[in-house]
Amino acid sequence: MTTARLVGVGYDACPNCGSVFIAPEDAAAKDVDVGVIFGGGPGSGNALGRSGRLCPLHGQPMTSYRVIAPTGALTVERSDCCGGVFLDPGEDSPLLAAAQRAARLAQMAQDAQQAQPAATDSGAGEFVVTASGASFAAPPPATGGAFGNALRGMSSMGAQPQSSEQLRRLEASSPSEHTCPRCGAAYRQDESDGITVELCPECGSMFL
Numbered sequence: 001m002t003t004a005r006l007v008g009v010g011y012d013a014c015p016n017c018g019s020v021f022i023a024p025e026d027a028a029a030k031d032v033d034v035g036v037i038f039g040g041g042p043g044s045g046n047a048l049g050r051s052g053r054l055c056p057l058h059g060q061p062m063t064s065y066r067v068i069a070p071t072g073a074l075t076v077e078r079s080d081c082c083g084g085v086f087l088d089p090g091e092d093s094p095l096l097a098a099a100q101r102a103a104r105l106a107q108m109a110q111d112a113q114q115a116q117p118a119a120t121d122s123g124a125g126e127f128v129v130t131a132s133g134a135s136f137a138a139p140p141p142a143t144g145g146a147f148g149n150a151l152r153g154m155s156s157m158g159a160q161p162q163s164s165e166q167l168r169r170l171e172a173s174s175p176s177e178h179t180c181p182r183c184g185a186a187y188r189q190d191e192s193d194g195i196t197v198e199l200c201p202e203c204g205s206m207f208l
Helices: 024-028 034-038 092-115 145-156 164-168
Strands: 002-006 009-013 020-022 046-054 061-069 072-079 085-087 127-129 135-137 174-179 186-192 195-199
Touching: 020 092, 034 061, 034 092, 046 072, 061 092, 072 092, 085 092
Parallel strands: none
Antiparallel strands: 002 009, 009 020, 020 085, 046 061, 061 072, 072 085, 127 135, 174 186, 186 195
C-alpha cells in the first residue's frame, strides 16, 4: 500500500485495487474521530458480522459494518485488533463525512442530557426520572390545595375517602385498562372506601 492524505487525514491506499485503510491514530491527529461511528451512539453503524478479510496491518479478523453516509449506505470493515477501517475505492470521503456527522450528533445528545433539569425524589416544581430515563414534573404534595378539595367534594357525595397521604400509600395491585397521560405507562388500580384509585408505577401520578 502507498500513503496518501484526504482532508488532512493520512491513510494507506492499494495501488492495484484502490482500497483504503485508515488507522484511527491518523484520523485522530486531524480531529476526525472515526471510532465514533462504531460506538453505538447517534449516527453509528450497525455490525453485520465477521468479514472475510484480515487487517492489512496485523493480519487479525475484521468486522463488517453498515454505515449511513451523506451519499448513502456503506459497508465498511473495521479491524478488531487496532480499530483501523478498511474501505473499498471511493468510500473514504463519505466515511469521514459520516464520522464528522456522528460526532456532531453525539455532542448534541450530550448537550441535551446536560440541559435536563436535576431529578429529585418528590415535591411540586421538582422532577422525577422514570425507568426509561425520561424526566417529568413530580406530583404535587399529597395534602391540601385543589387535591384536598377534590377529596372533600367526593366525600360530600357520600364516599368517605382516606386522606390523600393514605391514598398515595395504597398498593395498587390490580391492572388497569388506562395508561398514564404523563408518561404513557400502564396504570395499576386499587379501591379504598368505594373510591377507585389508579396509580402510575413510573412517575407517581394518580387518577381518581
